[in-house]
Amino acid sequence: MIRHKGEQRIAIYFDNDRKKNDFVKSIAGSKWSRSLHAWHIPDTDQNRVHFEVVSMNGPVMSEEIRGAIADFKDWLRSRRYSENTVGTYSEALKSFLLFFHGKTISAISNQDVIEYNNRYILQRGLSASYQNQVVNAIKLFFRIIKKAEIDIAAVHRPKRSKSLPSVLSKEEVKRLISVPVNQKHRMMLSLLYSCGLRSGELLALQPSHIDSERYLIFVKNGKGKKDRIVPLSSKILGMLRDYYQVFRPKRYLFEGQLVGEAYDARSLQLVLKAAAKRAGIDKPVTLHWLRHSYATHLLESGTDLRYIQEILGHSSSKTTEIYTHVSTKSIQQIKSPFDDL
Numbered sequence: 001m002i003r004h005k006g007e008q009r010i011a012i013y014f015d016n017d018r019k020k021n022d023f024v025k026s027i028a029g030s031k032w033s034r035s036l037h038a039w040h041i042p043d044t045d046q047n048r049v050h051f052e053v054v055s056m057n058g059p060v061m062s063e064e065i066r067g068a069i070a071d072f073k074d075w076l077r078s079r080r081y082s083e084n085t086v087g088t089y090s091e092a093l094k095s096f097l098l099f100f101h102g103k104t105i106s107a108i109s110n111q112d113v114i115e116y117n118n119r120y121i122l123q124r125g126l127s128a129s130y131q132n133q134v135v136n137a138i139k140l141f142f143r144i145i146k147k148a149e150i151d152i153a154a155v156h157r158p159k160r161s162k163s164l165p166s167v168l169s170k171e172e173v174k175r176l177i178s179v180p181v182n183q184k185h186r187m188m189l190s191l192l193y194s195c196g197l198r199s200g201e202l203l204a205l206q207p208s209h210i211d212s213e214r215y216l217i218f219v220k221n222g223k224g225k226k227d228r229i230v231p232l233s234s235k236i237l238g239m240l241r242d243y244y245q246v247f248r249p250k251r252y253l254f255e256g257q258l259v260g261e262a263y264d265a266r267s268l269q270l271v272l273k274a275a276a277k278r279a280g281i282d283k284p285v286t287l288h289w290l291r292h293s294y295a296t297h298l299l300e301s302g303t304d305l306r307y308i309q310e311i312l313g314h315s316s317s318k319t320t321e322i323y324t325h326v327s328t329k330s331i332q333q334i335k336s337p338f339d340d341l
Contacts, residue, residue, distance in 0.1 A: 165292035196294035
């Protein structure tokens with residue numbers, strides 16, 4: 001592990017080899033360090049697992065495993081899972097199956113799941129969320145594979161940590177969305193916050209999804225393949241009209257360098273990171289923080305929790321209720337007994 005510009009990274013050392021070089025370059029966020037004479041990649045659970053699974057000295061993938069993963073991908077796609085989910089689940093399953101590469105798939109048991117969690121996930125310090133992804137993949141995979149010794153019902157998920165969503169203050173949001181000089185960058189960050197959108201929902205927006213007469217945005221195929229409508233502020237609509245006059249998007253509201261292609265998700269993350277730095281926000285801000293901040297600020301302004309649930313597209317009210325724990329409106333009114341001493 002190394003630190004690069006305040007960020008933890010995974011350093012990769014190997015002899016000069018064209019295939020290895022091309023493989024590392026293909027990993028999102030990979031960079032070459034002249035001082036270290038090595039490549040380094042973002043330190044994420046998926047990068048740790050993915051790089052170890054395909055490492056040059058790791059186990060060779062058998063034809064059985066290769067075929068099973070291909071069949072699993074086909075099944076996921078036939079059920080209309082998103083490509084992100086297909087990639088995440090197939091990589092998680094690959095990690096699990098390669099850990100027991102000496103066994104046939106039909107011989108894998110529940111005890112093997114426990115062993116994998118203890119000897120692989122816990123020993124490497126991987127997160128509970130990644131462990132949950134593996135459990136999801138295992139359950140889906142073995143549900144469609146016959147003659148397996150594993151009992152799906154007995155595969156338990158890790159206990160969820162009850163962490164609160166990270167939220168920016170209104171002043172921080174104002175600074176964040178005002179610093180980008182690029183009009184498109186400012187528009188994307190403003191729309192993310194003002195409508196509580198997920199980043200994928202923002203990048204999938206098309207000009208036809210904006211209803212300027214009713215001040216609404218139609219979010220198509222959001223999380224869980226659900227459509228919904230969200231309110232559009234008059235101030236944002238004015239900004240959108242100015243933006244449209246300059247950029248004239250053809251297919252997607254926010255297009256990349258090529259006309260008709262959606263703006264790159266990784267580039268949007270870099271836009272936020274640069275904006276946070278220029279705004280003097282010394283926090284590990286993510287795009288999803290803007291959605292959390294929107295929901296919290298709505299709650300603090302008196303918006304009913306049921307409407308917030310509808311706007312955010314939450315299936316359960318319990319998901320939305322978490323924002324009551326980060327809202328400071330009521331907490332700040334509590335007088336400390338220390339003031340009476």
